[in-house]
Structure formats: structure tokens, C-alpha cells
Amino acid sequence: xxxxxxxxxxxxxxxxxxxxxxxxxxxxxxxxxxxxxxxxxxxxxxxxxxxxxxxxxxxxxxxxxxxxxxxxxxxxxxxxxxxxxxxxxxxxxxxxxxxxxxxxxxxxxxxxxxxxxxxxxxxxxxxxxxxxxxxxxxxxxxxxxxxxxxxxxxxxxxxxxxxxxxxxxxxxxxxxxxxxxxxxxxxxxxxxxxxxxxxxxxxxxxxxxxxxxxxxxxxxxxxxxxxxxxxxxxxxxxxxxxxxxxx
Numbered sequence: 001x002x003x004x005x006x007x008x009x010x011x012x013x014x015x016x017x018x019x020x021x022x023x024x025x026x027x028x029x030x031x032x033x034x035x036x037x038x039x040x041x042x043x044x045x046x047x048x049x050x051x052x053x054x055x056x057x058x059x060x061x062x063x064x065x066x067x068x069x070x071x072x073x074x075x076x077x078x079x080x081x082x083x084x085x086x087x088x089x090x091x092x093x094x095x096x097x098x099x100x101x102x103x104x105x106x107x108x109x110x111x112x113x114x115x116x117x118x119x120x121x122x123x124x125x126x127x128x129x130x131x132x133x134x135x136x137x138x139x140x141x142x143x144x145x146x147x148x149x150x151x152x153x154x155x156x157x158x159x160x161x162x163x164x165x166x167x168x169x170x171x172x173x174x175x176x177x178x179x180x181x182x183x184x185x186x187x188x189x190x191x192x193x194x195x196x197x198x199x200x201x202x203x204x205x206x207x208x209x210x211x212x213x214x215x216x217x218x219x220x221x222x223x224x225x226x227x228x229x230x231x232x233x234x235x236x237x238x239x240x241x242x243x244x245x246x247x
Contacts, residue, residue, distance in 0.1 A: 046217050053206045060199040060206075067192045074189050078182055085178045092171045099164045106157040113150055118142040121149035 113121065122145050129152045140148070 043217070046213055049213055050210050053210050057203050057206050060203050064196045064199050067196045071189055071192055074185050074192075078185050078189075081178050081182050081185070085175060085182075088171050088175050088178070092168055092175075095164055095168045095171065099161060099168070102157060102161045102164060106154065106161065109153050109157060110150055113146055113153075116149075118145050121145050124149060125152070 125145065125148055129149075
């Protein structure tokens with residue numbers, strides 16, 4: 001079909017073309033209203049979803065901050081426990097040193113008595129070790145007096161050594177309790193950090209979801225822009241036809 005015939009056909013069917021063009025314009029207008037409503041609904045849905053994700057992230061951030069405060073308090077508690085453990089270790093060192101001295105004195109008690117006169121040992125037993133009233137009925141020789149004196153001193157020395165060992169046991173028991181408490185506090189800290197890690201992972205996931213929602217909306221806008229660019233071109237063609245036909 002030649003160009004002249006096409007023009008003649010358009011001239012003969014111009015009324016129909018105008019009617020079709022008018023229907024197309026009405027259709028585009030209806031589509032425009034529908035798409036406008038859809039765009040508003042999509043935007044409201046996007047804002048609602050992003051707002052919900054932001055609220056969730058705010059709650060998660062608050063939980064993480066609260067746990068951070070708990071971790072700080074637990075760290076301070078652990079440091080205090082470790083400090084007290086260090087003090088206890090020093091006390092044990094002192095007790096062990098004292099025990100060595102007591103043990104050395106005990107082992108050399110008999111030697112130390114060699115330099116003391118028997119009268120001094122007798123006076124010690126009578127007025128310091130056993131200052132009891134009563135008739136002096138039993139006489140003892142010098143070796144016996146020395147033996148009594150040594151036995152008394154050994155008893156006192158052994159008592160001091162025993163008390164020292166009991167104190168060491170108490171300190172070791174205390175150290176075990178402190179170490180168990182440190183282990184417990186550290187385990188709780190690890191659990192708190194694991195919970196915070198999960199919350200931070202959730203925050204990242206929510207952020208990624210927000211980005212995905214916004215990317216999706218941008219793509220929709222881009223597709224809508226292309227659609228309306230094509231639509232505008234079609235409408236301009238139709239209007240041009242109307243203008244020619246009116247002329």
C-alpha cells in the first residue's frame with residue numbers, strides 16, 4: 001500500500017480513528033488513576049515495612065546496649081575476683097614461708113635447749129608452762145626436766161604449725177571458690193556476648209531487607225517511568241492525529 005492510499009484511508013476513517021483515539025486516552029487515564037493508587041499503596045507499604053524494621057532494630061540496639069552494661073559490670077566483678085585471688089596467693093606465700101620457719105624451729109628445739117641451764121627449764125615449767133598450785137611431791141632429774149621442757153615446746157610448735165596448715169587450707173579453699181566464680185562469670189559473659197552477636201546479626205539482616213525493599217521500589221519507579229514515557233509518546237501521536245483531523 002502506497003503512502004497516498006494510506007493517507008486516503010486515514011481520511012475516510014478519521015471518525016473511527018478519533019473514536020479509537022478517544023478510547024485509548026480514556027483507557028490511559030483510567031490506567032493512570034489505577035497506577036497512581038497502586039503507587040501510593042506500594043509507598044505506604046514500603047514505609048510501613050521499613051518503619052517496622054527500624055523499630056525492631058531500635059529494640060535490638062537497646063538490648064545490646066543493656067548487655068554491654070552488664071558485661072562492663074561483670075568485667076569489673078571478674079577483675080575484683082582476680083585481685084582478691086592475687087591477695088590470697090600472697091597470703092599463702094606468707095603462710096608457707098612462716099611454716100618453713102616454724103618447721104625449722106621445731107626441728108632445732110632440742111638444740112636450742114642445750115644452751116639453756118636446767119634451772120631455767122625448771123623455772124619455765126614451774127612458773128610459765130604449768131603454774132599450778134600444790135605440793136611438790138615428785139622430784140625429777142635434769143634430763144627429765146629438759147625432756148618436759150622440750151615436750152612442752154614441741155607441743156606449742158606443732159600447734160602453731162597445725163594452725164598455719166589450717167590457714168593454708170582455708171586460703172586454698174577460698175581460691176577454689178574464687179576461681180569457680182571467675183569461670184562462672186566468664187561463662188555468663190560469653191553467653192551475653194553470643195546473644196548480642198545474634199542481635200547484631202539480626203540488625204544486619206533487617207538492614208539488608210530495608211535495602212532490598214528500597215531497591216525494589218526504585219525498580220518499580222524505573223519501570224513506571226518507562227511506561228509513562230511510552231504512553232506519553234502514544235498520546236502525543238493521537239493528539240497530533242486529532243489536530244490534523246480537526247484541521
